[in-house]
Amino acid sequence: MNVVIVGLGNIGGSFAKSIRHSFKDYNIYAIDINVDTLREAEKLDIINKGYTDFKEIIPEADLVIFSVYPMTLKNMVESYAPYFKPNAILTDVTGVKESIIAEIEPLLHSKIDFVFGHPMAGRESRGLGFSSRDIFQNANYIITPTKKNKHENIMFLENFVKKLGFGNVSKVTPEFHDEVIGFTSQLAHVIAVSLINSDDIERNSKRYTGDSYRDLTRITNINEKLWPELFLMNKNHLLRHITLFKDEIERMEDAIRTNDIQKMERMMVESKRRYHDLHDLEYNPED
Template structure:
């Protein structure tokens, strides 16, 4: 499938490195990486997950059929703007950014006719950052969201979907960028906010680690959070996120009131509802 393609990964960190590892196993013609960090590039070459690393984008981009941009949201825009002349005519670009709405419009405005940007969001990550934590296993069984737009050719969307499935993603869903951002506010951003608020509300004055069960550990894993990336993602999607926080707050208040007033039936109803929903997830 990829035998005739030159692929460039932009940003060889946790996600970019994981893509490189997973794609290398599919034997593309060449797999290159662009990064401002020389060490990561050298390490990627040593690990054998890229054929060559570049600090300057021009050379690899001019020959790349597929470009996978694994940068923070703000940097994706800047990278495309600065390299608009460097992409190979007919190239397909994709990204891994966690919010889509403004990004899709802004980038589509400046793309040349012959370049097709298929926006995507692999729902796989880790609480760590950097190439050393990258692993093709993070993709296994995970979900991949593609947000097609009217500029996209079906063949380009199909390619990204095929790649996603071939590197281990289980489900590929296509939704529009607006819906994506709403969905992500609930399924990813709100859980991170909750985990942080939970950990930061610890006022026990004991060694918390010795009095927790699995539930606290699980709920708080993602409270170890890349503060720059997520601040940007939250503020970039603030309308959706604030709406989701508010719905959550209403549900929490409902439970709180039922506990205060000892309304056992209300609690049991809510618990039955959540049990069924979670079971069907």
């Protein structure tokens, strides 16, 4: 089995390390524009060989994992298209699906199967140096099957990522993926950036922070070349989630303004119930 990872950043590097660990007999190759990164990965023995010219290795690939920016992905697949091996399986890690799939599927020969996926794992620091098998352990994975995908290839990807350590692997429509990710991921990033940017105290707030603030702002070391793209590709869902979130903020704001303790308590009891559900804990209102 020849696996080619395109883009050896944080996620691509974590794939290389995980595959090396879980599939001893696979050959792992990588394509990247950065030669130093490729040499480093070869030295770490997490890839067999690295390439800057995709034509040298793509024709050998049984599985291609595109771990690149969404805007890059389409052009890349377009250039690679004539070189894919018949019956190759392609997959990606992109955080938005519907528009990407609509652009990419028409580019592909019917013998090539692109099974789109999204590992719900990442780090606030970029690059191969911060990649790690650990970030995949028990993380969620989403596969968004389309009518073109062969059942056996969807199953292959599902079993493959489970073996890498992912926990729940969900199969949902691209539309649903974008709706839910607009909430759990993109809205979270909008909020974190807005929170840290709304600090007008400028008197060394960091001396006065607890874990809450550090947790809520952990993702603010954000990749400014990636996230605006993702936001715009999922504009409608994201704008709807922002509106619903603002409605909730305003309910709380009203309760504070009108000294409505009962209303605040009800909102907090509801948030506790949801916290317990999120973490599969039993909720006992007396706790």
